[in-house]
Amino acid sequence: xxxxxxEREGVEYIFGYPGGANLPxxxxxxxxxxxxxxxxxxEQGAAHxxxxxxxxxxxxxxVFATSGPGALxxxxxxxxxxxxxxxxxxxxxxxxxxxxxxxxxxxSDVIGATSSVTKxxxxxxxxxxxxxxxxxxxxIATTGRPGPVLIDxxxxxxxxxxxxxxxxxxxxxGYKLNGHVNLDGAxxxxxxxxxxxxxxxxxxxxxxLSHAERELMQLAEAAAAPVGTTLLGxxxxxxxxxxxxxxxxxxxxxxxxxxxxxxxxxxMVGMRVDDRVTAKLSEFAPNVKTFIHVDIDESEMGKNVRPxxxxxxxxxxxxxxxxxxxTKVDAGRAKWLGQIDKWREEHPLRYKQSNGQLQPQDVLxxxxxxxxxxxxxxxxVGQNQIWAALWWNYDRPxxxxxxxxxxxxxxxxxxxxxxxxxxxxxxxxxxxxxGGFVMTAQELSVAVEHQLDxxxxxxxxxxxxMVRQFQDDFYGGVRSQVDLTxxxxxxxxxxxxxxxxxxxxxxxxxxxxxxxxxxxxxPFLIDFRIDPEANVYxxxxxxxxxxxxxxxxxxA
Amino acid sequence: MLEIKRTSAVxxxxxxxARPTSPHGGEVNRVRVLSLLVVDxxxxxxxxxxxxxxxxxxxxxxxxxxxxxPGHSRITLQIDHGHAEADxxxxxxxxxxxxxxxxxxxxxxxxxxxxxxxxxxxxxLDALLKRGAKVLSTGSDGTTVEFSGDADQVADxxxxxxxxxxxxxxxxxxxxxxxxx
Ligand SMILES: Cc1ncc(C[n+]2csc(CCOP(=O)(O)OP(=O)(O)O)c2C)c(N)n1
Ligand SMILES: [Mg+2]
Numbered sequence: 005x006x007x008x009x010x011e012r013e014g015v016e017y018i019f020g021y022p023g024g025a026n027l028p029x030x031x032x033x034x035x036x037x038x039x040x041x042x043x044x045x046x047e048q049g050a051a052h053x054x055x056x057x058x059x060x061x062x063x064x065x066x067v068f069a070t071s072g073p074g075a076l077x078x079x080x081x082x083x084x085x086x087x088x089x090x091x092x093x094x095x096x097x098x099x100x101x102x103x104x105x106x107x108x109x110x111x112s113d114v115i116g117a118t119s120s121v122t123k124x125x126x127x128x129x130x131x132x133x134x135x136x137x138x139x140x141x142x143x144i145a146t147t148g149r150p151g152p153v154l155i156d157x158x159x160x161x162x163x164x165x166x167x168x169x170x171x172x173x174x175x176x177x178g179y180k181l182n183g184h185v186n187l188d189g190a191x192x193x194x195x196x197x198x199x200x201x202x203x204x205x206x207x208x209x210x211x212x213l214s215h216a217e218r219e220l221m222q223l224a225e226a227a228a229a230p231v232g233t234t235l236l237g238x239x240x241x242x243x244x245x246x247x248x249x250x251x252x253x254x255x256x257x258x259x260x261x262x263x264x265x266x267x268x269x270x271x272m273v274g275m276r277v278d279d280r281v282t283a284k285l286s287e288f289a290p291n292v293k294t295f296i297h298v299d300i301d302e303s304e305m306g307k308n309v310r311p312x313x314x315x316x317x318x319x320x321x322x323x324x325x326x327x328x329x330x331t332k333v334d335a336g337r338a339k340w341l342g343q344i345d346k347w348r349e350e351h352p353l354r355y356k357q358s359n360g361q362l363q364p365q366d367v368l369x370x371x372x373x374x375x376x377x378x379x380x381x382x383x384x385v386g387q388n389q390i391w392a393a394l395w396w397n398y399d400r401p402x403x404x405x406x407x408x409x410x411x412x413x414x415x416x417x418x419x420x421x422x423x424x425x426x427x428x429x430x431x432x433x434x435x436x437x438x439g440g441f442v443m444t445a446q447e448l449s450v451a452v453e454h455q456l457d458x459x460x461x462x463x464x465x466x467x468x469x470m471v472r473q474f475q476d477d478f479y480g481g482v483r484s485q486v487d488l489t490x491x492x493x494x495x496x497x498x499x500x501x502x503x504x505x506x507x508x509x510x511x512x513x514x515x516x517x518x519x520x521x522x523x524x525x526x527p528f529l530i531d532f533r534i535d536p537e538a539n540v541y542x543x544x545x546x547x548x549x550x551x552x553x554x555x556x557x558x559x560a
Numbered sequence: 561m562l563e564i565k566r567t568s569a570v571x572x573x574x575x576x577x578a579r580p581t582s583p584h585g586g587e588v589n590r591v592r593v594l595s596l597l598v599v600d601x602x603x604x605x606x607x608x609x610x611x612x613x614x615x616x617x618x619x620x621x622x623x624x625x626x627x628x629x630p631g632h633s634r635i636t637l638q639i640d641h642g643h644a645e646a647d648x649x650x651x652x653x654x655x656x657x658x659x660x661x662x663x664x665x666x667x668x669x670x671x672x673x674x675x676x677x678x679x680x681x682x683x684x685l686d687a688l689l690k691r692g693a694k695v696l697s698t699g700s701d702g703t704t705v706e707f708s709g710d711a712d713q714v715a716d717x718x719x720x721x722x723x724x725x726x727x728x729x730x731x732x733x734x735x736x737x738x739x740x741x
Contacts, residue, residue, distance in 0.1 A: 115603055119610045124657045127602060144657060178599055178660040303651035310645065 023070025051081020056419030087409025210274015258351025287549025
């Protein structure tokens with residue numbers, strides 16, 4: 005019953021783990037050869053794999069887990085998907101309906117535990133609810149602002165048979181979709197942007213989710229307005245475009261932050277405007293006279309920054325409506341763009357190459373030279389994430405995947421495997437720190453089992469680098485519990501798992517190691533022993549305004 | 561497929577006015593009165609209260625009862641929106657799939673009724689009856705009365721009770737309805 009419904013929804017992959025409370029589902033799995041089940045090694049891995057799959061190919065990721073510990077192991081993965089608006093369906097087994105509430109073996113209140121990290125959730129205790137629930141769940145997960153939906157199904161319900169109901173017709177009275185664009189608002193927004201002396205557009209994940217990249221480009225070029233992206237918006241606007249400001253936020257580029265802080269009109273599209281983007285809120289974009297906010301989720305309006313013009317709509321439709329409304333572009337625009345070019349020259353992305361140590365940027369630059377824009381990069385969390393965001397020219401959408409809102413260490417490896425399942429046609433690179441990598445390293449078995457062609461780039465600095473940098477820079481230089489000297493020999497670890505690996509300590513060995521990786525079919529890991537003191541710059545000190553960004557000490 | 565499409569593009573000319581202002585930490589009225597139409601279900605109340613807790617709102621009054629529509633209930637909420645913008649309460653509740661509609665009645669011309677049931681010594685009855693209380697029952701430990709009114713009237717009534725020695729008292733949350741024109 006459940007599996008048939010999944011087939012009808014067009015599901016291809018399920019990432020899951022069996023147990024007592026979902027045995028009835030697994031019993032019939034072999035009868036559905038169209039559903040490919042990937043047995044993970046930990047349920048968190050399943051959630052991240054489904055997440056990476058969904059981000060890479062756009063279809064909802066599907067996860068199975070058993071009750072109690074199985075379902076609770078999903079929580080971090082659900083939260084990661086929820087924070088980044090990723091469509092996902094999690095189907096968890098629950099104890100038999102008559103046992104619910106009796107503290108039965110492996111019973112836990114999964115709905116209670118996951119309510120705040122799911123877009124919606126269902127507890128199914130009766131079989132006749134099931135067909136409608138599954139169809140509704142897919143609809144809710146994939147429409148509007150996407151997100152994970154959890155279906156907790158009692159074991160007796162999994163065993164029961166139900167009439168196939170007509171699921172063509174959906175009635176969800178409480179589910180509100182904001183689609184249409186108020187044309188009046190679009191006109192005002194377009195004119196405010198074009199008529200501004202110093203406009204800036206910031207683009208978030210919503211632009212990618214609604215496939216609005218083309219419309220964004222048209223608007224930016226028509227209004228001659230520079231565009232920065234959030235960490236999750238990377239790819240929404242080509243980094244090499246003359247109007248690109250690259251990344252914004254507290255680890256954004258200097259020229260982007262200068263532009264934001266000096267802008268008089270700021271349009272924010274498909275983004276939540278969270279604290280990583282604004283830094284100190286009261287000092288965010290202090291010269292803006294008109295904030296414009298476009299988002300499909302009405303609750304984002306004024307949550308952090310109150311817009312003067314708000315458009316609650318799909319980003320693509322909103323931008324499309326704005327483009328023809330751009331008429332007169334302000335005469336001072338050349339001056340503004342010239343100023344930004346000057347900031348770009350004054351505050352470029354740069355790093356020192358001279359201390360004899362392997363620099364993470366060297367690794368990424370070589371990687372980019374090979375991949376150009378024909379590969380997906382899945383980054384973990386920490387310094388490795390920001391380096392991967394800044395030192396790679398993403399000029400197409402959907403090529404950079406990372407956990408932005410939740411910042412979940414351990415995301416990259418399983419998400420990269422999921423991305424490869426979703427986009428077997430594209431090379432997939434996984435960039436991770438050694439700290440995050442070991443949090444979900446057990447999924448290497450999945451890579452080996454399915455001979456997934458995923459290349460893993462460990463930026464191994466023998467520490468929890470990002471935390472170490474914060475301690476050095478903002479906590480009086482007291483290094484506390486960030487040392488990771490004691491870690492496995494990653495080459496041997498890979499050998500144990502059954503995949504080839506190399507260790508690289510010198511600049512000269514970067515290129516040969518990538519050559520070896522590219523020659524090898526299937527998974528490959530390179531353990532890059534990078535400079536343990538390498539840091540992420542620019543960075544805005546915690547609690548400070550964006551204008552106070554710091555550059556690398558050697559350039560400050 | 562049924563989709564409720566809602567269009568909105570709000571252009572607020574005086575954005576600053578919409579901000580909750582409490583520059584000196586002084587008492588500003590941060591209480592919103594909301595009327596929710598929700599789908600009945602095992603999780604509905606949990607989800608509503610979950611949003612309230614997670615977003616840092618605070619419940620000042622709540623009442624729940626069946627609505628005119630079968631399978632739906634009406635929840636009346638008085639909510640302190642804390643440090644969030646006032647309208648966030650409505651927006652966050654509307655995101656819930658269980659919530660069909662949220663009406664913000666703050667500041668509107670409404671009927672706002674609360675109920676109080678109290679047991680007092682029989683000798684103390686007169687003053688209460690004069691205020692409009694109704695006797696429900698009389699027993700050995702006193703007389704039980706009910707009184708309904710708006711929040712102020714009920715508060716006054718409870719103050720009056722306190723002067724008379726209450727044996728027991730319970731108070732309902734508010735039910736609020738917009739006055740018809
Ligand atoms: C699950 C989890 N725990 C803790 C953190 C806090 N945290 C953020 S970055 C970081 C350091 C990551 O170290 P590593 O994976 O080696 O990456 P690096 O910063 O060194 O590149 C930590 C501990 C987190 N984001 N996620
Ligand atoms: Mg590290």
